[in-house]
Amino acid sequence: MxxxxxxxxxxxxxxxxxxxxxxxxxxxxxxxxxxxxxxxxxxxxxxxxxxxxxxxxxxxxxxxxxxxxxxxxxxxxxxxxxxxxxxxxxxxxxxxxxxxxxxxxxxxxxxxxxxxxxxxxxxxxxxxxxxxxxxxxxxxxxxxxxxxxxxxxxxxxxxxxxxxxxxxxxxxxxxxxxxxxxxxxxxxxxxxxxxxxxxxxxxxxxxxxxxxxxxxxxxxxxxxxxxxxxxxxxxxRRRIDVAPGGAAAVPAPSELSTPGIKTIPDLAAFLKTPPVDLLKSLLFRLSSGERVLVLLPGDRDLSEPKLRKLLGVPNLAYAGDADFAALGAVAGSMGPVGLLKARVIVDASVEAGKPYVTGANKPDTHLRDVVLGRDFQGERADVHDVREGDACPRCGGKLxxxxxxxxxxxxxxxxxxxxxxxxxxxxxxxxxxxxxxxxxxxxxxxxxxxxxxTNHDERGIVWPMSVAPFEAHVVALPMNDAAVRDAAEAVVAELEAAGVEVLYDDRDVSAGVKFADADLLGIPLRVTVSARGLKAGTIEVKARSRDDVENVPRAGAAARVVDLVTDARARYRLPAAPLGASTPIGAPA
RNA sequence: CGGGGUGUAGCGCAGCCUGGUAGCGCGUCGCCUUUGGGAGGCGAAAGUCGGGAGUUCGAAUCUCCCCACCCCGACCA
Incomplete structure (x- = not known):
């Protein structure tokens, strides 16, 4: 071409x-x-x-x-x-x-x-x-x-x-x-x-x-x-380490006055308590009309995809004022205790037996010492986001x-x-x-x-031979030199006869433009036919992925390129393995 | 769908605030010189300033509406 x-x-x-x-x-x-x-x-x-x-x-x-x-x-x-x-x-x-x-x-x-x-x-x-x-x-x-x-x-x-x-x-x-x-x-x-x-x-x-x-x-x-x-x-998922805690000693829930406090960060600051000890309550209304309360530790975010899959719904909508009213809940002070008629989902990272602070369903009021299993119940499910540094569910290592x-x-x-x-x-x-x-x-x-x-450098693409648009890029310079042109065209013909896919840069532009374009296009092998090289009887061959060049005697240049192309093709052609030979990760033994 | 941004020559951009000749670099075309890392000189072509309406003597510039495109998020068997 x-x-x-x-x-x-x-x-x-x-x-x-x-x-x-x-x-x-x-x-x-x-x-x-x-x-x-x-x-x-x-x-x-x-x-x-x-x-x-x-x-x-x-x-x-x-x-x-x-x-x-x-x-x-x-x-x-x-x-x-x-x-x-x-x-x-x-x-x-x-x-x-x-x-x-x-x-x-x-x-x-x-x-x-x-x-x-x-x-x-x-x-x-x-x-x-x-x-x-x-x-x-x-x-x-x-x-x-x-x-x-x-x-x-x-x-x-x-x-x-x-x-x-x-x-x-x-x-x-x-x-x-x-x-x-x-x-x-x-x-x-x-x-x-x-x-x-x-x-x-x-x-x-x-x-x-x-x-x-x-x-x-x-x-x-x-x-x-x-x-x-x-x-x-x-x-x-992540591995959740269950802290062996003495749950028995937790006193009954008691009210806390929390004027104007409506969010987990505010509540944490107000009580000087880490968010992990707070219970986050999220209320959703499904298109069926069902109301779903989701409870998470205060330091965790909801994974909406996990919740959607659990509920079997294509999308989620947060509940509105009418839903709060119907359940006897108060926005900003919502909690599981005493809530009416809602499906309750308790995230897997909420600890049983641990005292949490949560909304009291009364304005400007929260409850302390609220314990899962004693003060509220719900379906346990993993509906939280995994984060950098969490423990691997399989080995406990860092995620x-x-x-x-x-x-x-x-x-x-x-x-x-x-x-x-x-x-x-x-x-x-x-x-x-x-x-x-x-x-x-x-x-x-x-x-x-x-x-x-994933295959480029600052100058351009670096195609793997297996998918490169052409296998060799023949660059003639200067193009207005008839001897160069003839030599370049002979190399192109020889390569094409040997089945190599060749892009031939026959444009009459400066060397800088040609090299810059060759780097940009990223064809694996660059074959430079130049007046300078011909004077020395050589043609230059350079791999796009390498910095060094090889000056090959003119007569053997095409053969050398054919060898390099053949080698590179072979590297990307995998041996014909018998079916089922490799065991993919996660596959049954 | 929510938020933000941009539309001016093929590409990258300035001009807009403060209304009055549409400009720069690269590219393109012609001639000459040049030819191993994006050359130089001289000359030339190329723009409904995203679209419509309005204000005005006059709109790329001000106002309103619309459109397109990009980015972040949501969504994505």
Whole structure:
């Protein structure tokens, strides 16, 4: 490819809206261009990278027997109606009608559609298991697209779906996909780690996210500094050390006058008591009308995702004045003692037998010596946020919180979709059984930008050979020297004949511009054909990832580059391991 | 959805407060010189100042409404 005619120019300055290094480099290096908020056009260089990322995943999916298919982007409403997601996904989807008025959704994901095909294509247990996947556009009307390709409103996802006859089969399919992911990310140069994640409201008991640690990530991850415990913030737990306390000696609750004190910090300051000894009371009103009181130690914050999951609701609303009145509660002095008709959830970090200070449900009054189990009761549940420095639930070590980009996720759904969609097969025993379902996604564009985020230096991108838009970058200078031009074109021809992907910088611009662009584009090998070098009979070969250069005799230059490319390709091609050979972290032995 | 911010030439920005000729750097085009780390000279093109309405003799500038985009948060099978 001649760089002089490349569609997409490099930018010397990054547009002001680009904040993260990867976003800036993605734009400067002509990977993609914005068309509207969260909508990007892939330019030739970027599309080549995206295709290579896809091909790596394709090879790894095929290796475990997954079959590539392709489903439509425009999907009729009726399949979504079957699972209730036509309504549930309304706020985040793009919709349209055809000219006869029939409603469609730009697919947000493809579970329903795959399940529909499964129930018509698969009739017998003899056809199971089956795993299908495709690379297809998803439309998601995100409230806030951000950071270039990291969060967009239309993107290609590789989504795979496994269909098994029982949980055992699903388990096997799930861990096979786990291996596909681990291998794929390694091959594309991403250091992805797996973390336990929430299954959301969709059922199933196991889910993992593949996360790449980087400060620009929008997810917060809880990692143990000692063992291999890793979890998404929404799912993370901590070890709570129960202090052996003498509860017997606590006197009965007594009132405290606390004029004008309505918040935990004020109360702590007023009583000169650490927040951990106070009891925080939060009142929610569900859409069903039910009122839920949540009790936490004063030094802990509520984890809304954990509470939502516990309650099985999509969103939470704090209670209003009417709710306070109905329960006999007083805002600012609310507490569990004597409260009417509310579901009470006591966070796991509230200690039994310990005297707490809490609201008295009377204006300007709190209660001291309130004890769980004696003075109030409630469901125990873990609904608090984990923090930096908390104890690991597995080993007791220190937890740390890091940011990450979710490049992939895998979900075990079990019979959830089959039950909703009446998708069954005829089992060996002659009965109809539901398909056990799993789904597995990787965002291609997000992976591309995450590779940039984690593979660059101050001058530009440093592509891994496996996904680089080109493998070698031949730079001729000066371009107006016919001898240089002829030599450069001979090298290009030789490389291309040997199957090397070459970008040829044939522009008549200064050396500084060419080198700066070469560094920015980040093609792994730079091959400089110059008047100076030719005088000495050499061509310079330099790896983008290294500072040193190698001057190779002109006649052997192309062969040397072919060797280097071949070596680098091999480094990213993993040996063909037998299926199920590796044991992923957290997998059953 | 809540909060904050920005829209002026392809990119980065100034001008706005205090109304009166639309400007700077880079890039682009032409000619010449130059050619191993974002060259130099001379010349040139390029802007509905995000949109609409209003105030005014006169609006990039003041007022109102709208739109787009970005950032933080919420949300994100």
């Amino acid at each position: 001649r760089q002089s005619h490349l569609f997409g120019r490099t930018l010397r300055d990054a547009p002001a809206e680009a904040q993260t290094p990867g976003h800036q480099l993605m734009l400067r290096a002509a990977i993609a261009r914005p068309l509207a908020s969260g909508l990007y056009t892939w330019l030739p260089l970027g599309l080549r990278v995206a295709r290579k990322v896809e091909q790596i995943i394709r090879e790894e999916e095929d290796r475990v027997g997954a079959q590539e298919v392709r489903l439509p982007v425009i999907t009729p409403s009726e399949y979504w109606q079957e699972t209730g997601r036509w309504d549930a996904l309304e706020p985040v989807t793009f919709r349209t009608r055809d000219h006869s008025g029939h409603e469609y959704m730009v697919a947000y994901t493809h579970e329903e559609l795959v399940m529909h095909h499964a129930r018509t294509e698969i009739q017998s247990y003899r056809q199971l298991p089956a795993v299908v996947y495709h690379f297809q556009e998803k439309g998601r009307d995100e409230a806030r697209p951000r950071a270039g390709l990291l969060r967009v409103r239309e993107f290609v996802m590789k989504d795979a779906y496994s269909i098994d006859k029982d949980m055992e089969g699903l388990d096997r399919s799930y861990w096979l996909q786990y291996e596909v992911y681990a291998r794929s990310f390694e091959r594309m140069g991403l250091k992805a780690i797996s973390v336990e994640s929430d299954t959301g409201n969709m059922g199933g008991d196991v889910a993992h996210e593949f996360q790449v640690l980087t400060d620009v990530g929008e997810d917060r991850l809880v990692l143990c500094t000692t063992c291999d415990y890793r979890a998404n913030m929404e799912k993370a 740390s919180i890091k940011r990450g980009v979710e490049v992939g996720n895998i979900f075990k759904f079990g019979p959830y979709y089959a039950d909703k969609m009446n998708a069954t097969y005829l089992a060996e025993d002659g009965t109809r059984k539901p398909f056990m379902f799993g789904s597995y996604g990787i965002g291609i564009g997000r992976a591309v930008q995450t590779i940039i985020e």
